[in-house]
Amino acid sequence: MGWYYQYQSKFDFQNQNFSYFQSHSENKNSLSHNSVNAIAEDSDGTLWIATNGGLNKFERKIQKFTHYREKDGLKTDRIYSVIEDKNGMFWLGEAGNSIFDPKTTTITNYIGLKAGCSGANQGAYFKASDGEIILGSLGVCAFQPEEVIKES
Numbered sequence: 001m002g003w004y005y006q007y008q009s010k011f012d013f014q015n016q017n018f019s020y021f022q023s024h025s026e027n028k029n030s031l032s033h034n035s036v037n038a039i040a041e042d043s044d045g046t047l048w049i050a051t052n053g054g055l056n057k058f059e060r061k062i063q064k065f066t067h068y069r070e071k072d073g074l075k076t077d078r079i080y081s082v083i084e085d086k087n088g089m090f091w092l093g094e095a096g097n098s099i100f101d102p103k104t105t106t107i108t109n110y111i112g113l114k115a116g117c118s119g120a121n122q123g124a125y126f127k128a129s130d131g132e133i134i135l136g137s138l139g140v141c142a143f144q145p146e147e148v149i150k151e152s
Helices: none
Strands: 002-004 009-012 017-020 036-041 047-051 054-059 064-068 081-084 090-093 098-101 106-113 124-127 133-136 140-143 148-150
Touching (some): 047 081, 047 090, 081 124
Antiparallel strands (some): 002 009, 009 017, 036 047, 047 054, 054 064, 106 148
């Protein structure tokens, strides 16, 4: 299966067909916003979708989206990037930056990194084999997840 996230489409290679997803305000199980910025797949095969309307969890078997938004603890609904760390936590690039725990659905906001960069509004991201996360925005920042400075 391949995703073309600029068009919120999914191509199923096995069945050779497209599925199209879009936001419907009257349907709470639809995509939260039509502007999709990034997609990550976790170790369980669940898709996590960064949009201009928050973070979306896509449950493939039932074709349902669950939303996590500013009202749930994010700094803003505009999420630029999402990447899973070696501990199964998701790092969300937004104005302010957050860490999302999918097991407890808790959000921890952080203000900076011990590595000396804020990482705000990341558009490029990569996880190295040793678990180091590399972010790109106005510069490049590399850090281990344990190096964050959390908001108090």
